[in-house]
Amino acid sequence: MAIAETEQLPHINSMHSSGLATPTSAVVIGGGLAGIAAAVGLAQHGVRVTLVEARNRLGGRAGSFTDPASGQWVDACQHVSMGCCTNFSHLLRTIGLEHFLSPQTKLYFITPDRRRSVFKADPWPAPLHLGRALWGAHYLTETDKLRIAWGLFALLRAKPQADPPLLPWLEAHWQNRRTIDRFWAVVLTSALNETIDRIGLKYARKVFRDGFLRHRDGFVVHIPTVPLGRLYGDELRTWLAAHQVHVREGIAVKRLHILARETSTAGMTSLPPDKSWTVQRVELRDGSTLSADWYVLAVPFDRVGDVIPAEVMEQETYFANIRHLSPSPITSVHLWFDQPVLTLPHAVLIDSCGQWVFNRGEVAPGEFYVQVVVSAARELRGAGRAEIQRRIVDELQRLFPPVARARLLRAKVVTEHTATFSAVPGVDRWRPAQASPIANLAVAGDWTNTGWPATMEGAVRSGYLAAEVILARRGQPVKLLQPELGEL
Ligand SMILES: Cc1cc2nc3c(=O)[nH]c(=O)nc-3n(C[C@H](O)[C@H](O)[C@H](O)COP(=O)(O)OP(=O)(O)OC[C@H]3O[C@@H](n4cnc5c(N)ncnc54)[C@H](O)[C@@H]3O)c2cc1C
Known part of the structure; x- marks a missing residue:
C-alpha cells in the first residue's frame, strides 16, 4: 500500500538547490535488455547501480535454458536483429559482444514446391x-x-x-x-x-x-552465433562489474514502497502540480529491502501490477493504461537430427505453418540442430506439443528431402504465451513514456513508448531513454539514444 505523507522530496529538492548530488545510486528492477541498457547508460554516467533480476541469469525473454536431455544451452527461441537496430548494436558494441552476431546479407524464401528465391x-x-x-x-x-x-x-x-x-x-x-x-x-x-x-x-x-x-x-539480418545465454553472459558480467554495477540474480522484487507527498514542483514540468509520488525503497521476496536515490522498473507489462501498489496503479492513468496492452504468443520447435538436413543457414517459409527455419549446425558430435519459429502462434493454441511437432516435421520433410532420411534424435516445442505485446491499431496510446509520474522512478521495457515494436531494439531504446530521464531529472542531461539508420 502507498502511504500518503506531507513531507518534501529531500533528494530532489537538494539536487535543484545544490547541483549534482554525488555519488548517486539507482536500483534497476529486471535484467532483460531494457534493464541492462538502463544500467549501462546510468553506470557510464557515474551512477552506482544495483540490478535486481528474478531469474538466475540476465537477458530476460532473450534467454536460454539448459536442456535436461543433453545439458546443452538452448535458446527459448531464436532471436535475430536487423541492420536498422542501431541501439541494440550500440549496446553490444559498448559491452564488446558485437562479434557474436553474424550478418546475413542474403535471405532465402522457399515455397512448398521447394523453389527458392x-x-x-x-x-x-x-x-x-x-x-x-x-x-x-x-x-x-x-x-x-x-x-x-x-x-x-x-x-x-x-x-x-x-x-x-x-x-x-x-x-x-x-x-x-x-x-x-x-x-x-x-x-x-x-x-x-x-x-x-x-x-x-x-x-x-x-x-x-x-x-x-x-x-x-x-x-541485413544479424543472427547470434552463440546461445543467448552465452551472448548475455561472461563479457556482460565483466563489463557490469568493471562499471560498479552490482548484479543480484535469483531474487525477485516483491513490491515498491511508494509515498504520496505534497511537493513544490516549480520548474519540474514532468511532475504533476499538486501531488507527487516517490519510491522510498524496494522490498525483495526474501523480506530484505534496498533503497537508492533513483529506480528503474524494467519488468514485462504484465508484471508491473505485481510490484506497483494497487492504489498507484488505479490513481495514475499512466499505470492504469497498461491493462489495455494484450499479449501475442510465439512457438518455437527445436529439432536435433543425426545428420545435416539443411544446406542453407536459414530460410523464410512461404505458405507454410512455420515461418522461419534456422540451421544451427552441429551442436554436439552427431547432433544437427534446426529451429522453426511460428510467430503470432494463436492457431496452434489448441494443438498439443506432439501435434505441433508432427506438423512442423512433416512440413520440413516436404521442403527439405534430407529431413525425411534423417533420424530425429530429440525435439522440444516451446510456446511463450506472452512473448510480446500485440501491435494493434492505436496501441501507442496505451504505451507509457519512460518518465513516470513517480518522481524518482523511470520505466523501461519493450512495451513502453519507444516508437518501435516489441523487439530487442525497442527494449534497449527504452533502457537508454529511462536512463536519460533519470540523468535529466538529476540535472545531468545526456543523450544516450542512438540515431536511426538513415539519420547517420
Ligand atoms: C519467443 C520470443 C521470440 C522473440 N524473437 C525476437 C527476435 O527475433 N528479435 C527481436 O528483436 N526480439 C524478439 N523477441 C522480443 C524480445 O525478446 C523482447 O522484446 C526483449 O527481450 C524484451 O526485453 P525487456 O527487457 O523489455 O523485457 P524482458 O526480457 O521480459 O525482461 C524483464 C526482466 O524482468 C524480470 N522480472 C520480472 N519481474 C521481476 C521482479 N518482480 N523482480 C525482478 N525481476 C523481475 C524478468 O525475469 C526479466 O528478466 C522475442 C520474444 C520472444 C518471447
Whole structure:
C-alpha cells in the first residue's frame, strides 16, 4: 500500500538547490535488455547501480535454458536483429559482444514446391537496392510485384502517426490475397509477432521503411552465433562489474514502497502540480529491502501490477493504461537430427505453418540442430506439443528431402504465451513514456513508448531513454539514444 505523507522530496529538492548530488545510486528492477541498457547508460554516467533480476541469469525473454536431455544451452527461441537496430548494436558494441552476431546479407524464401528465391541487395542506393530482389521473387506474378511497389510507395507517403487497421488499408491500396499472404504477411507477422488482420499501419510502415527502404543495410539480418545465454553472459558480467554495477540474480522484487507527498514542483514540468509520488525503497521476496536515490522498473507489462501498489496503479492513468496492452504468443520447435538436413543457414517459409527455419549446425558430435519459429502462434493454441511437432516435421520433410532420411534424435516445442505485446491499431496510446509520474522512478521495457515494436531494439531504446530521464531529472542531461539508420 502507498502511504500518503506531507513531507518534501529531500533528494530532489537538494539536487535543484545544490547541483549534482554525488555519488548517486539507482536500483534497476529486471535484467532483460531494457534493464541492462538502463544500467549501462546510468553506470557510464557515474551512477552506482544495483540490478535486481528474478531469474538466475540476465537477458530476460532473450534467454536460454539448459536442456535436461543433453545439458546443452538452448535458446527459448531464436532471436535475430536487423541492420536498422542501431541501439541494440550500440549496446553490444559498448559491452564488446558485437562479434557474436553474424550478418546475413542474403535471405532465402522457399515455397512448398521447394523453389527458392534469394533476396540480396544490388549496389544501388536505397530504396532501389532491393528492387531487383523483389522482381526476382518466384512466388509472385509481375502484376503482384507492381501492386507491391505501389503499396510500398503509398506506405511511405502515409502519415507516420496514422495507425488505422492495416488490412483494409492494403485492400484499398491495390493489394490482392496473394500479395497480402505472400509478401505483406510474411514480413510483418515475423517482425511484429502479430497476424496481418490485427496490426495497425504505423508499425507496418516502420518495418518496411526502416528495414527495407531507408538504408541499404537496414534489411541485413544479424543472427547470434552463440546461445543467448552465452551472448548475455561472461563479457556482460565483466563489463557490469568493471562499471560498479552490482548484479543480484535469483531474487525477485516483491513490491515498491511508494509515498504520496505534497511537493513544490516549480520548474519540474514532468511532475504533476499538486501531488507527487516517490519510491522510498524496494522490498525483495526474501523480506530484505534496498533503497537508492533513483529506480528503474524494467519488468514485462504484465508484471508491473505485481510490484506497483494497487492504489498507484488505479490513481495514475499512466499505470492504469497498461491493462489495455494484450499479449501475442510465439512457438518455437527445436529439432536435433543425426545428420545435416539443411544446406542453407536459414530460410523464410512461404505458405507454410512455420515461418522461419534456422540451421544451427552441429551442436554436439552427431547432433544437427534446426529451429522453426511460428510467430503470432494463436492457431496452434489448441494443438498439443506432439501435434505441433508432427506438423512442423512433416512440413520440413516436404521442403527439405534430407529431413525425411534423417533420424530425429530429440525435439522440444516451446510456446511463450506472452512473448510480446500485440501491435494493434492505436496501441501507442496505451504505451507509457519512460518518465513516470513517480518522481524518482523511470520505466523501461519493450512495451513502453519507444516508437518501435516489441523487439530487442525497442527494449534497449527504452533502457537508454529511462536512463536519460533519470540523468535529466538529476540535472545531468545526456543523450544516450542512438540515431536511426538513415539519420547517420
Ligand atoms: C519467443 C520470443 C521470440 C522473440 N524473437 C525476437 C527476435 O527475433 N528479435 C527481436 O528483436 N526480439 C524478439 N523477441 C522480443 C524480445 O525478446 C523482447 O522484446 C526483449 O527481450 C524484451 O526485453 P525487456 O527487457 O523489455 O523485457 P524482458 O526480457 O521480459 O525482461 C524483464 C526482466 O524482468 C524480470 N522480472 C520480472 N519481474 C521481476 C521482479 N518482480 N523482480 C525482478 N525481476 C523481475 C524478468 O525475469 C526479466 O528478466 C522475442 C520474444 C520472444 C518471447
